Amino acid sequence: MKDMHYYEVAPTQIIRATSASFTYASEQPLVIGQLVSIEVGKKVFAGIIIAGVKKPTYDTKQILAVIEGTSLPAPLVSLALWLSSYYATHLATVLQIMLPRGIQKNRRASSPESKERLRDRTKNVLNKDQLAAVETIHKMSPGSALLHGITGSGKTAVYIELARQTLAAGKSVIVLVPEIALTSQIVDELSQHF
Numbered sequence: 001m002k003d004m005h006y007y008e009v010a011p012t013q014i015i016r017a018t019s020a021s022f023t024y025a026s027e028q029p030l031v032i033g034q035l036v037s038i039e040v041g042k043k044v045f046a047g048i049i050i051a052g053v054k055k056p057t058y059d060t061k062q063i064l065a066v067i068e069g070t071s072l073p074a075p076l077v078s079l080a081l082w083l084s085s086y087y088a089t090h091l092a093t094v095l096q097i098m099l100p101r102g103i104q105k106n107r108r109a110s111s112p113e114s115k116e117r118l119r120d121r122t123k124n125v126l127n128k129d130q131l132a133a134v135e136t137i138h139k140m141s142p143g144s145a146l147l148h149g150i151t152g153s154g155k156t157a158v159y160i161e162l163a164r165q166t167l168a169a170g171k172s173v174i175v176l177v178p179e180i181a182l183t184s185q186i187v188d189e190l191s192q193h194f
Contacts, residue, residue, distance in 0.1 A: 002027045003027075004025045004026070004027060004055065005025065005026045005027075005028070005029050005030065005052065006023055006024070006025055006026075006052070006053045006054065006055050006056065006060065007023070007024055007025075007026060007030060007049045007050075007051065007052055007053065007063070008021040008022070008023055008049070008050050008051040008052075008053055009021055009022055009023075009024050009036060009038050009047040009048065009049055009050070009063065010047055010048050010050050010091045010092065010095060011038065011040060011045040011046070011047045011092055012045065012046045012047060012048065012092055012095045012096060012099060013045055013092050013096075014090050014092045014093070015040050015045070015092075017090065020084065020090060020091035020092065021050055021051075021091070022038070022040065023053060023056050023060050024036075024038055024047075024060055024061055024062065024063045025060045025061070025062045025063070026062060026063045027062070030049055030063070030066070031049065031071050032049055032050065032051065032052070032071070032074050032077055033048060033049065033071035033072035033073060033074055033076065033077045034048070034049045034066060034068075034071040034072075035047075035048055035066070035067040035068045035071065035072065035099075036048075036049060036063045036064070036065065036066055036067060037063070037064040037065040037066075037067055038061070038063055038064060039061055039064060044064065046067055046099075048072060048077065048080075048095055048099075049071075050077055050080075050081065050091075072098070072099075076098065080094045080095055080098055100180075100183055100184070126154075126157060126158070126161060127154065129154075130154050130157055130158050130161070133147060133158050134158055134161050134162060134165075137158075137162060138165075147159075156186070156189055159175065160189070160190065160193050163175065163190075163193075163194070164193065164194075167194070175190065
């Protein structure tokens with residue numbers, strides 16, 4: 001018999017007002033922040049693993065599947081728990097704000113290889129205006145820069161180049177998306193480069 005692992009999983013929808021998480025079993029070890037599919041009653045929900053726990057004295061259901069290969073960073077899980085506690089808000093409500101919409105919908109698995117075949121280029125080729133923007137931002141003292149341009153003018157290419165140079169310098173990058181509707185488009189674009 002396989003060793004079982006036990007986790008507290010917070011559904012991304014409110015199941016019970018008094019309970020933010022439920023205990024589930026898994027044959028495979030999982031990590032905090034992992035997005036999984038769980039059964040509550042006869043319905044299936046998405047949930048986030050918020051803690052590993054010891055085997056409970058009662059029977060538990062098994063985690064059905066891992067929804068995403070990449071887990072939510074542990075500091076973000078801690079932030080969600082803190083927000084829920086501090087603002088007296090159900091954890092599911094906080095998770096709904098943090099996670100992209102439609103996270104529970106069945107999506108086709110996509111492999112990085114198939115994406116690479118769609119695009120031959122491995123490097124952005126910037127025009128003179130984009131290069132000038134990158135150079136100007138690099139010459140600035142620390143602070144904020146506002147990049148103006150109409151839709152489709154190539155601002156994303158500037159962001160990607162700045163992110164690439166920042167990562168090459170051994171630093172980290174956070175990309176803030178101005179509209180929730182643009183999230184999947186930006187994620188797809190960044191996935192092509194990083």
